[in-house]
Amino acid sequence: MTIIHNLGFPRIGPKRELKYALESFWRGETDTETLTQQARSRFLQNLASQANLDYQPVGDFSLYDHVLDHTLMFNNVPSRFKADANTPLQSYFRMARGRAPHDSPEMQTTAGEMTKWFDTNYHYIVPEFDRDTTFSLNDKPLIKQIHQAREQAFNAKPVLIGPVTYLWLGKVKDDTDPLSLLNALLVQYQQLLENIARCGVEWVQIDEPVLATDLPATWQNAFNVAYQTLSQSRVKLLLTTYFGKLGNNVNLATQLPVAGLHVDAVRGRSDVEAVLRQLPATKVLSLGVIDGRNIWKTDLSATLDFLEPVAAQLNHRLWLAPSCSLLHVPVDLDHETAMDPELKSWLAFATQKLDELGVLSQALKHGRASVADALNKNQCALESRRASDRVHNRCVQQREASINRKDLQRQSEFSQRKAIQQAALKLPLYPTTTIGSFPQTSTIRDLRRQLRQSHIDEHDYRQAIKACIAECIEQQEQLGLDVLAHGEAERNDMVEYFGQLLGGFAFTESGWVQSYGSRCVKPPVIFGDVHRPKAMTVDWTCYAQSLTQKPLKGMLTGPVTMLNWSFVRDDQPHSTTCRQIALAIRDEVLALEQAGIKLIQIDEAALREGLPLRQDEWQKYLRWSVDAFRLAANGVSDTTQIHTHMCYADFNDIIHSIARLDADVISIETSRSEMALLDAFTHFDYPNDIGPGVYDIHSPNIPDTHSIVNLLQKAAEKLPQDQLWVNPDCGLKTRRWEEVIPALKNMVAAARQLRHRATA
Numbered sequence: 185m186t187i188i189h190n191l192g193f194p195r196i197g198p199k200r201e202l203k204y205a206l207e208s209f210w211r212g213e214t215d216t217e218t219l220t221q222q223a224r225s226r227f228l229q230n231l232a233s234q235a236n237l238d239y240q241p242v243g244d245f246s247l248y249d250h251v252l253d254h255t256l257m258f259n260n261v262p263s264r265f266k267a268d269a270n271t272p273l274q275s276y277f278r279m280a281r282g283r284a285p286h287d288s289p290e291m292q293t294t295a296g297e298m299t300k301w302f303d304t305n306y307h308y309i310v311p312e313f314d315r316d317t318t319f320s321l322n323d324k325p326l327i328k329q330i331h332q333a334r335e336q337a338f339n340a341k342p343v344l345i346g347p348v349t350y351l352w353l354g355k356v357k358d359d360t361d362p363l364s365l366l367n368a369l370l371v372q373y374q375q376l377l378e379n380i381a382r383c384g385v386e387w388v389q390i391d392e393p394v395l396a397t398d399l400p401a402t403w404q405n406a407f408n409v410a411y412q413t414l415s416q417s418r419v420k421l422l423l424t425t426y427f428g429k430l431g432n433n434v435n436l437a438t439q440l441p442v443a444g445l446h447v448d449a450v451r452g453r454s455d456v457e458a459v460l461r462q463l464p465a466t467k468v469l470s471l472g473v474i475d476g477r478n479i480w481k482t483d484l485s486a487t488l489d490f491l492e493p494v495a496a497q498l499n500h501r502l503w504l505a506p507s508c509s510l511l512h513v514p515v516d517l518d519h520e521t522a523m524d525p526e527l528k529s530w531l532a533f534a535t536q537k538l539d540e541l542g543v544l545s546q547a548l549k550h551g552r553a554s555v556a557d558a559l560n561k562n563q564c565a566l567e568s569r570r571a572s573d574r575v576h577n578r579c580v581q582q583r584e585a586s587i588n589r590k591d592l593q594r595q596s597e598f599s600q601r602k603a604i605q606q607a608a609l610k611l612p613l614y615p616t617t618t619i620g621s622f623p624q625t626s627t628i629r630d631l632r633r634q635l636r637q638s639h640i641d642e643h644d645y646r647q648a649i650k651a652c653i654a655e656c657i658e659q660q661e662q663l664g665l666d667v668l669a670h671g672e673a674e675r676n677d678m679v680e681y682f683g684q685l686l687g688g689f690a691f692t693e694s695g696w697v698q699s700y701g702s703r704c705v706k707p708p709v710i711f712g713d714v715h716r717p718k719a720m721t722v723d724w725t726c727y728a729q730s731l732t733q734k735p736l737k738g739m740l741t742g743p744v745t746m747l748n749w750s751f752v753r754d755d756q757p758h759s760t761t762c763r764q765i766a767l768a769i770r771d772e773v774l775a776l777e778q779a780g781i782k783l784i785q786i787d788e789a790a791l792r793e794g795l796p797l798r799q800d801e802w803q804k805y806l807r808w809s810v811d812a813f814r815l816a817a818n819g820v821s822d823t824t825q826i827h828t829h830m831c832y833a834d835f836n837d838i839i840h841s842i843a844r845l846d847a848d849v850i851s852i853e854t855s856r857s858e859m860a861l862l863d864a865f866t867h868f869d870y871p872n873d874i875g876p877g878v879y880d881i882h883s884p885n886i887p888d889t890h891s892i893v894n895l896l897q898k899a900a901e902k903l904p905q906d907q908l909w910v911n912p913d914c915g916l917k918t919r920r921w922e923e924v925i926p927a928l929k930n931m932v933a934a935a936r937q938l939r940h941r942a943t944a
């Protein structure tokens with residue numbers, strides 16, 4: 185008997201129900217009661233979608249972020265959030281977003297830092313530790329969910345982030361060693377497990393994805409300490425790892441005193457043999473054989489070829505699951521009514537992946553013949569994908585094969601380019617600019633909805649968007665920004681927009697995946713060789729430039745980001761796909777230059793997060809990804825200024841590669857971390873220009889001039905001022921104009937103060 189289970193389900197809902205519930209609450213339109221009720225209903229429906237499993241995960245659902253939930257569960261609330269009389273929900277949203285509904289404008293707090301969850305496009309709120317950190321237990325919300333699930337006859341398997349991973353993910357605010365907090369934290373986990381046991385629960389999934397990373401010896405040892413302690417608990421622990429192979433942690437992971445181990449058998453397939461060899465005969469092994477990070481159908485027959493001998497060896501000790509939480513894929517393919525049926529037949533979203541698990545377990549229990557139909561259909565779909573001529577494009581393949589080193593090289597080195605560009609652009613010291621997008625107003629989204637529903641035609645749509653662009657230019661002129669952007673009004677998303685215009689990409693109608701909080705993206709699907717049938721941004725950009733004397737940046741998404749934020753084909757190396765995208769972007773860059781655009785920004789927001797979790801794979805990745813950027817960017821002449829932008833990146837590890845991008849200007853996120861991220865650039869003597877973000881755009885708070893001046897002064901202590909640009913952390917699309925105008929006003933005023941001081 186093979187148990188099937190799931191590690192986590194997309195929480196936002198197939199129609200983003202949770203998003204709408206949250207945003208109404210934040211706007212003050214609904215009360216706590218309503219939000220709580222809406223959340224419960226979503227939670228129970230998510231469980232119902234997993235009814236075919238032997239165990240359903242509980243604790244993966246969250247109003248904002250499951251890491252933040254743990255921070256509250258252990259009462260690890262930073263002191264700046266403790267000042268006011270709070271309801272729990274108010275502190276929760278203050279920690280997440282810097283403010284809660286009905287907070288007065290003076291009640292601004294710096295939200296918790298947000299960063300990427302391993303190598304995914306999901307963001308978590310970073311736990312904070314310092315020498316005053318203490319923990320206590322506040323597990324009522326989780327216990328309540330367990331009861332709710334069990335009352336509805338679900339077989340609840342609570343999901344916890346393990347203590348070692350929780351400490352690893354946090355940020356220490358002073359010189360405290362996070363591992364010095366382990367014992368105190370373990371006391372709370374012990375009590376938590378006891379409280380869970382009292383609910384009648386048998387298994388607890390305890391996630392320790394850091395086991396898929398390079399762990400220093402002290403942290404490996406922390407695992408021994410932690411699980412010796414937790415093994416005294418009455419519940420069975422399923423130690424769960426994902427996002428990669430265990431590698432040198434196989435021994436550690438198999439020997440810890442727990443009842444079961446889950447491994448990622450997609451990315452970590454090569455480990456499974458060693459795991460099988462080393463796993464004590466008492467333990468359950470859960471194999472994550474369905475890819476939780478991509479949307480292709482599983483090859484069920486090949487998976488059974490792999491599983492049948494394992495099942496013979498392990499019998500009832502074999503469990504099956506997706507490789508990781510399904511948080512990272514859309515909910516249900518059945519909502520795709522407009523998608524080409526052939527392409528659709530190749531795909532599986534969360535719901536379909538759980539069905540695949542059902543087929544596998546059935547085949548292991550009762551033989552392949554018992555699911556012959558399903559296996560047959562699966563083989564036909566895979567065969568149609570392999571043979572499809574929409575996947576392969578000879579021209580693209582030939583062009584990709586003939587790329588040479590010179591294509592990656594700018595004409596002159598940076599110092600020469602800088603002089604040439606400065607002579608042409610005549611920008612002041614501390615030039616001000618933005619990262620590109622301006623508020624995506626309901627007017628803009630309404631226009632796209634009307635176009636989609638054929639209430640307006642393409643021509644009317646374009647006219648209306650042009651009016652938005654004109655307004656955006658007018659605003660920037662009034663604010664006195666030095667380098668303008670067209671504002672990206674015509675884009676639903678920086679990746680999806682290009683995905684819709686490029687060949688080899690498909691897009692979905694409702695394939696939403698949570699990015700952070702209530703914000704979602706619809707990652708496009710790269711299924712075939714990538715090409716660019718026609719110019720994608722030239723008309724919009726030239727129109728915007730025609731409205732102003734100020735220089736305007738063309739705005740493109742880079743090849744690595746297009747790749748990392750899409751669902752990618754698994755039938756050729758990522759590097760090949762990335763080069764194909766780079767060639768398409770290169771053509772767009774050259775078309776913009778040809779059309780007279782003097783500055784072109786190529787965003788590579790996802791370059792850092794795509795870094796493999798294992799250091800021995802970094803160099804290879806960095807080589808092809810940086811080369812792809814260079815291929816996209818470096819066909820231009822010296823006079824064209826190439827900008828790039830990255831958010832949430834720790835640059836220390838990869839500063840050499842950032843330099844190798846050789847972008848004339850890079851803008852980065854730094855405001856929540858108080859410019860600490862600049863240290864990498866200082867230590868390395870990074871030569872090119874840098875715009876450290878001075879306005880945290882993920883918070884509705886408006887930074888005042890004084891605080892921006894402070895940040896800029898800090899930056900100027902770390903870097904020569906003639907290298908510095910002044911800009912927000914990231915694009916402004918999620919903000920409202922009422923927030924953006926005063927914030928940018930303050931930003932421009934701050935830049936002017938520094939300029940004034942520099943010349944005084």
Ligand SMILES: Nc1nc2c(c(=O)[nH]1)N[C@@H](CNc1ccc(C(=O)N[C@@H](CCC(=O)N[C@@H](CCC(=O)N[C@@H](CCC(=O)O)C(=O)O)C(=O)O)C(=O)O)cc1)CN2
Nearest residue numbers: 629630632633675676677678679699702703704705749918
């Ligand atoms: N792909 C990607 N990854 C990224 C980022 C990014 O920008 N893109 N940025 C970082 C994360 N930041 C993010 C910031 C904002 C949003 C965001 O605003 N998402 C929007 C959706 C954007 C979108 O597709 N908008 C559509 C509208 C989709 C929509 O809501 N349609 C409604 C109707 C329109 C309406 O009235 O709102 C519907 O279909 O029901 C459009 O503009 O056309 C949202 O959650 O609401 C997402 C991620 C890192 N990862």
Ligand SMILES: [Zn+2]
Nearest residue numbers: 789831914915
């Ligand atoms: Zn950004």
